[in-house]
Amino acid sequence: MNRVLLTFPTGCALALTLVAALAPAAQAGRPNVLVVVPDDLSYDDYSHYNQRPDAPRTPNVDQLVDQSVRLTDFHVATTCAPSRAQLMTGRHNNAAGVWHTVMGRYFLDADEVTMADVFKANGYRTGIFGKWHLGESYPFRAQDRGFEHVVIHQGGGIDQQPSFWGSRNDAPCRLLKNGRPVDLAQTDADFATDYFTAEAIGFMRGCHAAGEPFFAYVPYNVAHLPHDMPPGARPGADAPTATIENLDANVGRLMRFLDTDGLADDTLVVFILGDNGRANARFRGDKATEYEAGHRVPCLIRWPAGGYAGAPATARDVTPLVSAMDLLPTFMDVLSLHDVAGRSADVPLEGRSLKTLLDTDDTNNAPFFNDRVLVADNQRLDDLVKYKQACVMQDQTDAQGNIAHKWRLMRPAAGQPWELYDVQADPRQENDLLAEQNSGPAGAAAERLRAEYEEWWREASAHASEYGRPIAGSAAEPEVCLYSHDWHMSQGLPPWNQTMIAEGPNANGFNAVAFARGGDYAFDLRRWPREIADETTVSSALREPIRSARDNTLTRGKALPVRAARIRVWNGDKTYADERQEVAPDSDGALFTLPLPAGPAMVQTWFYDADGKELCGAYYDYVRLAKP
Numbered sequence: 001m002n003r004v005l006l007t008f009p010t011g012c013a014l015a016l017t018l019v020a021a022l023a024p025a026a027q028a029g030r031p032n033v034l035v036v037v038p039d040d041l042s043y044d045d046y047s048h049y050n051q052r053p054d055a056p057r058t059p060n061v062d063q064l065v066d067q068s069v070r071l072t073d074f075h076v077a078t079t080c081a082p083s084r085a086q087l088m089t090g091r092h093n094n095a096a097g098v099w100h101t102v103m104g105r106y107f108l109d110a111d112e113v114t115m116a117d118v119f120k121a122n123g124y125r126t127g128i129f130g131k132w133h134l135g136e137s138y139p140f141r142a143q144d145r146g147f148e149h150v151v152i153h154q155g156g157g158i159d160q161q162p163s164f165w166g167s168r169n170d171a172p173c174r175l176l177k178n179g180r181p182v183d184l185a186q187t188d189a190d191f192a193t194d195y196f197t198a199e200a201i202g203f204m205r206g207c208h209a210a211g212e213p214f215f216a217y218v219p220y221n222v223a224h225l226p227h228d229m230p231p232g233a234r235p236g237a238d239a240p241t242a243t244i245e246n247l248d249a250n251v252g253r254l255m256r257f258l259d260t261d262g263l264a265d266d267t268l269v270v271f272i273l274g275d276n277g278r279a280n281a282r283f284r285g286d287k288a289t290e291y292e293a294g295h296r297v298p299c300l301i302r303w304p305a306g307g308y309a310g311a312p313a314t315a316r317d318v319t320p321l322v323s324a325m326d327l328l329p330t331f332m333d334v335l336s337l338h339d340v341a342g343r344s345a346d347v348p349l350e351g352r353s354l355k356t357l358l359d360t361d362d363t364n365n366a367p368f369f370n371d372r373v374l375v376a377d378n379q380r381l382d383d384l385v386k387y388k389q390a391c392v393m394q395d396q397t398d399a400q401g402n403i404a405h406k407w408r409l410m411r412p413a414a415g416q417p418w419e420l421y422d423v424q425a426d427p428r429q430e431n432d433l434l435a436e437q438n439s440g441p442a443g444a445a446a447e448r449l450r451a452e453y454e455e456w457w458r459e460a461s462a463h464a465s466e467y468g469r470p471i472a473g474s475a476a477e478p479e480v481c482l483y484s485h486d487w488h489m490s491q492g493l494p495p496w497n498q499t500m501i502a503e504g505p506n507a508n509g510f511n512a513v514a515f516a517r518g519g520d521y522a523f524d525l526r527r528w529p530r531e532i533a534d535e536t537t538v539s540s541a542l543r544e545p546i547r548s549a550r551d552n553t554l555t556r557g558k559a560l561p562v563r564a565a566r567i568r569v570w571n572g573d574k575t576y577a578d579e580r581q582e583v584a585p586d587s588d589g590a591l592f593t594l595p596l597p598a599g600p601a602m603v604q605t606w607f608y609d610a611d612g613k614e615l616c617g618a619y620y621d622y623v624r625l626a627k628p
Contacts, residue, residue, distance in 0.1 A: 030123075031267070031335060032204065032208070032267070033331065034200070034214075034215075035218065035327075036220065036254065037084070037131075037272065039131060040276065041244065041247075042280050042297050043281070043282055044281060046058045046061050046298075047059070048061065049280075056241045057248075061273070064302065065300055065315075068300035068309050069300070070298065070315070071322050074298070074299035075296055075321070075322070076275060076324045077324070077376075078287060078389075080101050080156050080224070080275055081098050081101045081106035081133045081134060082100075082106075084133055085106075086351075087328075088112075088115050089112045089113065089325075089347070090115075090329050090350060090351040091349065092460055094460040095459065097109040102156070103489065104487075107135040107469075108140055108145065109463075110140070110468070111346065111347055113339075113340050113347060115217070116146025116215060118146075118339065119331075121339075121341070126217075127149035128216075128219070129219075130152060130196045130218055131152065131153060131220065131221040132152050133156045135468070135470075136483070137471070138476045140470065143179070144476070150178055151178070151196065151199045152176050153167065157226070157497065159225075159226050159499070160498065161485040161498060161619070162481075163498070165528075166532075169226070170228045170230070175195065177199070191228075192221065193246055193250050194246075194250065200216050204216050205257070205261060218254075220247060220250070223244050223247065225549060230242055232246075264304075266304075268301070268303035269300065271299070271300040271302075273297050274297040277293045277297055280293050283296060289378060290377065290391040291391070291410070292427065295376050299322075301354075307359060308358050316360075318358070320369040320370075320372075321369070321393055321395045322354060322357070323351060325351030326351040326352055326354050329353045329354075330353045330354045334353070334358075353366075357369065365401075371397065373394045373456075374392075374393045374394075375393070375453060375460070376392075382490065389411075389412060389413070391410050392407075392409040392449040392453045393406075393407065394445070394448075403424065405445065406422060408421045408423055409446055409449040409453070419435075420434045420446045467488070469514040470511075471514045472515050473515050473516035473517055473625035478624055479623065480513075482620075483511075484617060484618075484619040484620075487508065487510060487511060494507060494509055495619060498549070499548050504559075506615060508605075512600070512601075512602055513602070513603055514601070515597065515601060518628075520594065520596075521593070521594055521595075521623060522593050523594065523622070524588075524590075524622040525567065526588055526621070527560060527607065527616075527618065528542075528620070537586050537588065538583060538590075539585040540559055541556045541558060541559040542556040544556075561585070562585065563583055564608040564612070565592075565605065565607055567579055567592050567603065567605050567606075568603070570602050571599065571600055571601045576597065576601065577594040577595075604617065605618040605621055
């Protein structure tokens, strides 16, 4: 059966990939690779696709559109982290453990092989510049997954809980460079996007000068919330529009770097214009929906020396159904990259090389693309739910090999009926064919795609009961922080951004962890993060206000009357520790030292007031091995 498993739970944008030629001394078959992923953008955010007077002005991206092979039916996930999992692994994200942006369901399974792993195994230098969003702690960090040079913010947005406190795209902003904090105010950049671009160019230029091939991944965090006004914004442009135009200017900087350093002609450029879908005038739906706008975005590929366009005269459209999962297999095929040694049979590549679609020979297209099946779903829960916001996609070709139908079989939820659309004839998905008929081509397509979904679900959900577990007590990361952002909860969302943390919500859940070895572990339970310990206590509000993500107003948050704390550590039916202690209101929080065995466990914490009423869990829990 010709099928590929592709799912789309929660958000984020996929990718600009630029593959540059090496310095002459190292040029033999070793082009460089640059992947750039803007966040939360789609068709209406670029002036090539949106000519309304109030649309963002994006001349650099527009020029790239006019010079590229355009994949017109390209699909990503409906939110950030799942799309990144697809891009990095060439596999469907549910099977890789990634179907949410919080609750620890964005931790990329430790046995997955990433794009960076593959490039590194082939002798490339690897770097990331921007938003990783596949795990904050060992073994999920970018540096644990094949990247040697890491310049990022943490979390799924620059103001989310794992990021440095108070950070925004402009000052104040603190980022991580190879594990060390960098204050944006101490750099030559005034905006995070500008800094990531400068760091990426510096990395690529250094590798090129040394004659070393590089893979540089630049997943910009814009235009994900929060929206901050970049310097030099066009008069009259609001913050979201100015942010997109600043992104376009940075794309221009990358392209000029390739030109000035002599890399442009032999550079493979893959630009996916959004890491997830977004509402637009072309298609029905929005981010985090199963409808077309939720997961279909423009994708551009340009490589003049390889025959992939490079000028308006050679630009063209490629119309078959393709996905973000196809990029890693395409790189491996086009660049003759071998796979990593010892890839587990449990994590096979599921995307397919686009090589035959990208060349100019229309007669050699792989027959696989004539009837491939992709599945999209939007989960955004702690546990996978069958039929939740499902979309099963397939091209159906006629006897001459032309695409006759682009089927979309939809189901919002288990208790609701299936819907069927042909988006080739009905791009806005306004005509549900199953509401009119259950026979003929539509009925046959629905029956076929329902069966495909059932098989897909069995495979994609096979390991859904397993947890991604940060490892405490490892030499690779001696201390880890267990964030409320990653609490597993049966209902609702955990406090996942800094505005929510400041508001002090009464919420709780548990963190899934693993202890590298047995011993005494120290747990430092806090209401506020350590980096502002000099201005807060466990029971205070903020001394220095932060900008609210809700409306950009300043807030000092909420003081919580914390007077006691509790921690419980268990695995299955076995409780390893369950302790409680009083907490001084002028302290940072509570310290526990617990003897624990090696292996998996769950950790949950509580803060109480003087009457014993539960206030919340500890939003920050710093864990280290105190005594082996």
